Amino acid sequence: xxxxxxxxxxxxxIETVPARPQRRRRRGRITxxxxxxxxxxxxxxxxxxxxxxxxxxxxxxxxxxxxxSTHIKGDLLKIEKPPAWAWFSNPEKQIGKGPxxxxxxxxxxxxxxxxxxxxxxxxxxxxxxxxxxxxGLVLGTILxxxxxxxxxxxxxxxxxxxxxxLAFPALLLAIFIVTFSDKPNSTSSAGDxxxxxxxxxxxxxxxxxxxxxxxxxxxxxxxxxxxxxAARSIGARNRRILVRxxxxxxxxTLLSFALxxxxxxxxxxxxxxxxxxxxxxxxxxxxxxxxxxxxRLRSGIWxxxxxxxxxxxLTILAINLxxxxxxxxFNTREVIA
Amino acid sequence: MSSQLQVELRGREGPLLEVTDLHTHFxxxxxxxxxxxxxxxxxxxxxxxxxVGESGSGKTVLSRSIMGLLPKRDTVxxxxxxxxxxxxxxxxxxxRQRIWGKEMSMIFQDPMTSLxxxxxxxxxxxxxxxxxxxxxxxxxxxxxxxLLQDVRIPSPDRRLDQYSFELSGGMRQRVMIALAMSCGPTxxxxxxxxxxxxxxxxAQILDLLDEQRRERNMSLILVTHDLGVVAGRTDEIAVxxxxxxxxxxxxxxxxxxMKMPYTEALLNSIxxxxxxxxxxxxxxxxxxxxxxxxPKGCRFAPRxxxxxxxxxxxxxxxxxxxEDPGHVYACWYPVGSPEYHETRARRQAEAxxxxxxxxxx
Numbered sequence: 001x002x003x004x005x006x007x008x009x010x011x012x013x014i015e016t017v018p019a020r021p022q023r024r025r026r027r028g029r030i031t032x033x034x035x036x037x038x039x040x041x042x043x044x045x046x047x048x049x050x051x052x053x054x055x056x057x058x059x060x061x062x063x064x065x066x067x068x069s070t071h072i073k074g075d076l077l078k079i080e081k082p083p084a085w086a087w088f089s090n091p092e093k094q095i096g097k098g099p100x101x102x103x104x105x106x107x108x109x110x111x112x113x114x115x116x117x118x119x120x121x122x123x124x125x126x127x128x129x130x131x132x133x134x135x136g137l138v139l140g141t142i143l144x145x146x147x148x149x150x151x152x153x154x155x156x157x158x159x160x161x162x163x164x165x166l167a168f169p170a171l172l173l174a175i176f177i178v179t180f181s182d183k184p185n186s187t188s189s190a191g192d193x194x195x196x197x198x199x200x201x202x203x204x205x206x207x208x209x210x211x212x213x214x215x216x217x218x219x220x221x222x223x224x225x226x227x228x229x230a231a232r233s234i235g236a237r238n239r240r241i242l243v244r245x246x247x248x249x250x251x252x253t254l255l256s257f258a259l260x261x262x263x264x265x266x267x268x269x270x271x272x273x274x275x276x277x278x279x280x281x282x283x284x285x286x287x288x289x290x291x292x293x294x295x296r297l298r299s300g301i302w303x304x305x306x307x308x309x310x311x312x313x314l315t316i317l318a319i320n321l322x323x324x325x326x327x328x329x330f331n332t333r334e335v336i337a
Numbered sequence: 338m339s340s341q342l343q344v345e346l347r348g349r350e351g352p353l354l355e356v357t358d359l360h361t362h363f364x365x366x367x368x369x370x371x372x373x374x375x376x377x378x379x380x381x382x383x384x385x386x387x388x389v390g391e392s393g394s395g396k397t398v399l400s401r402s403i404m405g406l407l408p409k410r411d412t413v414x415x416x417x418x419x420x421x422x423x424x425x426x427x428x429x430x431x432x433r434q435r436i437w438g439k440e441m442s443m444i445f446q447d448p449m450t451s452l453x454x455x456x457x458x459x460x461x462x463x464x465x466x467x468x469x470x471x472x473x474x475x476x477x478x479x480x481x482x483x484l485l486q487d488v489r490i491p492s493p494d495r496r497l498d499q500y501s502f503e504l505s506g507g508m509r510q511r512v513m514i515a516l517a518m519s520c521g522p523t524x525x526x527x528x529x530x531x532x533x534x535x536x537x538x539x540a541q542i543l544d545l546l547d548e549q550r551r552e553r554n555m556s557l558i559l560v561t562h563d564l565g566v567v568a569g570r571t572d573e574i575a576v577x578x579x580x581x582x583x584x585x586x587x588x589x590x591x592x593x594x595m596k597m598p599y600t601e602a603l604l605n606s607i608x609x610x611x612x613x614x615x616x617x618x619x620x621x622x623x624x625x626x627x628x629x630x631x632p633k634g635c636r637f638a639p640r641x642x643x644x645x646x647x648x649x650x651x652x653x654x655x656x657x658x659x660e661d662p663g664h665v666y667a668c669w670y671p672v673g674s675p676e677y678h679e680t681r682a683r684r685q686a687e688a689x690x691x692x693x694x695x696x697x698x
Contacts, residue, residue, distance in 0.1 A: 151410065226451035233406055234438030234465040234516065244464070248455040 032325050035318035042315050046122035105307045114289075114303060118311045121284035124196070125312070128269055128285065131200050133262045136207025137254065143208070144215025145242050145250075149223050158212065165209040171271055177202035178277045196279055199272060203265045214257055218250045252326075259323030263316040270312065286312040351422075353524060353556050354380040354403070359416035361395075361402040368629040369413070372398040374580035376416075377655075382523070385550060385557040387567030387588070389603065390577035393625045396560045399577065400526045403558075404441055405433045420524070438465045442517040444546075446529040448509035452501035452516075458485075459497030462516050469520045484515040488545060507538035511545065518549060524556045531566060543570055564603055568592070573663075576600050579626040579636035582655060586664035596658060596671035599637045635669065643670055643680045 105114035143162075147155040165173070181198035222228060223246060231245050266286070272278045273287025274294075286308050293304030361373040372395045380386050390396045401407050403418050405425055418425040421440065425433065445451040453461055462484055463477030472480065478497065485493035488511040501509055510530060517525055527546060531539035547570050550557045559567055567574055568588065575585040576597060584597040595601055605619040623640035626632055632639055638648040653667045670676040 226445045226447060227453045229406060230443070230445055230451045230513070230516070231453070231464070232434075232437065233404065233443040234520065235434045235436070235469060236464065237434060240468075244456070245453055249453070 031321050035321040035325075038314055038318045039322065042119075042122050042311070043126070045119040046126050049116075049119050049123060105303060114307045117284055117289065118286070118308045121286050121289050121308060122311070122315075124279060124283055124285040125266060125269060125287065128196060128199055128203065128279075129262050129266045132203035132265050133207055133258055135200070135204035136211050136261065137258055139204070140208045140211025141215050141247075141250075141254065144212040145219050145246065147212070148216035148219025149238070149242055149246070155216075158216075162209045162212050165205070166213075170206050170268070174202040174206055174268060174272055175275065175277060177205060178272065196283075199269065199278060202272070203268055206268060207261055207265060211254075211257070211261065215250060215254065218253060219246055222246045222249050256323050256326035259319050259326065263319040263323070266312065266316055266319075352379040353382045353384075353421065355417075355419040356403060357417040357419075359399070359402060359418060360414065361398055361407065362413040364411040364413065365629075370628045371580050371631060372628055373402060374628075374631070376577075376580075376582050378575060378582065378585060380524070380556055380558065383550075383554045383556055384573065385547075385559060385571040387571035387574040388558060388560045388577060389562065389564055389567060389574060391562055391603075391621075391625060393628070394577045395580040395628075396562075396577050397528055398580075400443070400528055400558060400560050404437070404443060404526060406437075406443070438522065439469045439520045440522055441524040441526070442520070442522045443526040443528060444510070444513050444517050444530045447533045448501075448506055448513050449533065451513055452509055454500060454502055457498050457500060458504070458512050461501075462512070462519050465516065465519045480519070481515070484519055485512070487518075487549065488512070488515045490515075506534050507542065510534060510538075510542050514542075514545065514549065518553065518555075521553065522555060524558070525550070526558045526560065528560045529562070530559070532561070532563075539566070546570075563607075565607055576603070579631055580628055581636060581667070582665075583637065583668070584664075584666040585655075586661070586666075590661055590664050594658070594660070594664070594673075596664070596666035596673070597637075597668050598641050598643050598672060598677075601672055635667070642684060643677050645670060645676065 105118065143158050147158040178198045181201055219242075228241055228245050231241050236245070269278060269285060270287035270290060273285060274291045276291070278285055278288050278291075289308040290305050290312070293301075293306075293308070297305055356379070357377050359373055359376045360371070363370040363372060374395070376395075376399055378386070388396045388399065398407070402414060403425070405418075405428065407414075414426060416426065420436070423436075425436075428436075452458070459478055459481045462481035463472075463474070466472045466477040466480050467474070482493055482497060485496055490496050490508055490511050496504065496508070496512075501512065504512065510533075514530075525546075530546065531542050534542060543566060546557065546559070549555070557571070559571055561567055564574075571588055573585065574588050574591045576583050576591075576599065578599050584591070584595065584600050586594075591600065592604075595604070599621075602619075602621045606621060608616075608618055621640055626636045626639070632649070633652075634650050635641070635644070635648045635653050638644040641648065647669050651669070653669045655665045655667045658664045658666065670680075
């Protein structure tokens with residue numbers, strides 16, 4: 001660079017200009033792969049936790065393993081020893097001092113290996129997050145497109161409702177919904193589904209207003225584009241314009257926003273769990289694991305709370321990074337087009 | 338069946354399009370904007386009409402209101418638009434959608450934005466074919482290929498699967514023309530089709546439009562701000578100013594014998610190749626009228642060098658010239674009238690004394 005400065009009068013070196021974005025893109029690629037790898041790992045773990053060498057129960061704190069056989073949903077949990085390569089979930093390995101510091105993540109009070117449990121928890125957390133954001137997306141897209149395209153009274157009604165929902169403290173709203181949709185006469189036989197549904201409903205409703213606004217703004221923008229008028233001028237009907245002309249243009253923005261939304265909903269689930277409003281025991285979610293380990297933080301037993309917190313943190317970070325990269329990519333494409 | 342045929346036969350007679358006293362006003366916070374304020378004209382089958390005017394003269398709004406493309410909200414429309422014997426003004430959206438594409442279609446100014454960036458070109462052209470003509474996917478694709486060949490896009494089979502942003506501006510406009518022609522419309526609007534293109538491509542696109550119009554026996558309404566664009570390519574030219582038609586004549590007649598000082602000013606503002614370099618460009622002083630509160634008399638009067646008291650007070654009607662009933666104009670003291678010559682002589686004398694004074698100083 002100094003040589004260039006000395007070279008007075010020479011035309012500016014052109015090659016320095018594109019050098020920068022290239023370096024940025026490479027750095028972006030590494031984070032992209034790291035984030036994708038972690039998310040892939042968590043997703044595979046969540047889906048296949050039963051078949052992967054994650055133990056369902058660790059009995060390291062018992063001298064006699066037969067003592068600790070536990071029933072969950074009527075099934076006798078097997079005491080398994082993971083294969084040697086699955087070192088991360090080996091409960092017999094002593095890692096640090098403390099009664100439950102065995103295995104890489106440690107175990108909780110009941111003797112559950114925290115790594116294994118985090119992966120079983122990923123199943124519920126991600127299911128809740130993914131289903132909520134999907135419902136939010138579907139509803140938000142429909143409402144946003146209707147209000148942005150047709151305007152008029154539909155727009156006014158949707159806008160008022162959206163504004164009311166947005167003005168409400170999000171957590172308070174979620175607490176209301178969970179509390180009211182939780183039927184008191186529920187029995188344990190329908191346990192799992194019953195306890196997951198109100199949370200999904202609550203989080204979906206939280207996701208709808210911002211997505212509606214995003215879609216509405218984008219729809220208004222694209223509805224005024226000339227290609228939409230062009231489509232109209234060859235006789236396309238409204239529904240066709242919405243589905244074939246406008247929707248495909250919104251999808252990239254929507255997807256990158258949906259990832260950020262998913263991350264937010266995972267955090268929101270954690271907040272609900274901290275208030276004791278998430279799924280019921282023994283079903284694990286990250287939020288529930290963190291909050292149930294919380295009380296023992298003071299006594300120096302940090303891993304039951306912080307280990308799942310770390311898994312959750314890494315996952316949300318990865319989702320956000322991926323969302324950022326997607327947003328950036330789609331923006332640049334927009335500039336080129 | 339027979340009644341349908343009859344309707345069709347009846348439609349074949351007379352002009353293709355008859356616009357009578359068309360008004361399009363927009364409700365805005367500032368007041369009613371009179372974008373199109375009483376325009377009447379007729380267009381024959383297979384004929385080409387050029388609509389010329391500067392920005393804000395209402396030419397785009399005129400073409401869109403004839404087609405019925407404007408949003409219903411905050412728009413006030415009145416008058417009559419008869420197309421093939423059908424009144425379009427009070428037609429429902431559903432009925433109009435049946436006409437759009439099949440009977441009339443439109444090409445837009447900016448081919449960068451008038452094609453959907455996330456749909457392949459072939460599919461986009463095929464949309465209308467499948468919608469209106471009920472073609473199968475394969476047929477639509479074959480027809481789209483044929484259309485791309487017609488608009489002379491190089492290697493059309495490859496373009497079918499490309500996206501609009503992979504094409505050059507000229508090619509995009511060709512795609513747009515193919516799209517607009519796909520269902521064989523009888524009337525095509527071209528709204529400044531070459532404004533966003535560079536000059537060499539402009540001529541190609543205009544020639545293409547002209548050629549396709551003749552081949553398919555379409556009528557064409559070419560909207561532009563450039564008299565040079567319409568000069569050799571339309572049968573008639575209509576000049577718009579402030580939402581009104583101020584002059585309309587067969588193309589040759591208009592250039593040879595223009596009546597409206599505004600038309601003259603438009604023509605004078607085209608730079609001439611013969612002029613020495615650094616010649617000042619001729620401009621029309623002032624700006625287009627405020628269409629919320631248009632001037633009381635002739636709308637061009639505030640900017641017209643030949644305007645007199647009567648021009649400020651009374652609005653001139655559209656009257657035919659003595660020589661050619663097809664040539665109409667709206668001016669009290671048209672080009673060639675004694676008053677026009679008098680003002681012109683006075684202004685020239687003034688200009689001369691001014692330069693003399695400059696020389697003396």
